[in-house]
Amino acid sequence: MCQRGERQAFEVLVRRYMKRAYQIAFDFTRDGEEAKDLSQEAFLRAYSQIRHFDQRSTFYTWFYRIVVNLCIDHLRRRARIPWERLDGKNQQSAGEEAMGDTSSTPDQEAIAGEVKRRLGTALGTLPGKQRTAFLLRNHHGLSITEIAKVMQTTEGTVRVHLHRAVAALRQSLAELV
Known part of the structure; x- marks a missing residue:
């Protein structure tokens, strides 16, 4: 139609x-x-x-x-x-607003803010295809097949991008865990 x-x-x-x-x-x-x-x-x-x-x-x-x-x-x-502006001046996404907890302590808010900042920085350092695959899979819930179609590549290549993105993020965020 x-x-x-x-x-x-x-x-x-x-x-x-x-x-x-x-x-x-x-x-x-x-x-x-x-x-x-x-x-x-x-x-x-x-x-x-x-x-x-x-x-x-x-x-x-x-x-x-x-x-x-x-x-x-x-x-x-x-x-x-x-992700260069992670200083709180950006508008919050719907997911970030939903994660906000009004009953949290200032210490918890500071820790959560630091985690968001570091995650944003780490995501910003990923190569474009890795970042795209990671966001489409983990933030938007697309399947490997759907990501491959969106990125116009093979499912195997998507898996490689995802594996490398996760490895890079683990390394960048290791001290937080």
Whole structure:
């Protein structure tokens, strides 16, 4: 229905995938406004290119490839490393807000803040493909097969990226454990 240009059918897809698109964009940019702009741009591109969707994969993986590509292109244009602003001035993601516990002590909050800071720094040092695979798997819950489709690579390559990302993060965060 969407491929025939039916606007209402596409609106259903927007409602279904908007939060996910925003979260992926936020994971790359760590900026709420940029994430909103990128997720909206992804839907515009998907709408204009929907006729080229060949249904060999799910809409989900096809659309996420659009989001990831937009984010990578955006970061290249800005020539910056994601997660550079971890000083509390960024907008919190939905996951971070949900983790917040109003009954925690100042010491617990300080420790949690330090863990978030170090994790963000460690994620920021990962090579792009490792970071992308790690976030899609661990933050967004995609399967190895879905990640391979999104990243346009083999499942074996995804496993290698994930293994290397986890090893690098373990090494970076070893003193916290």
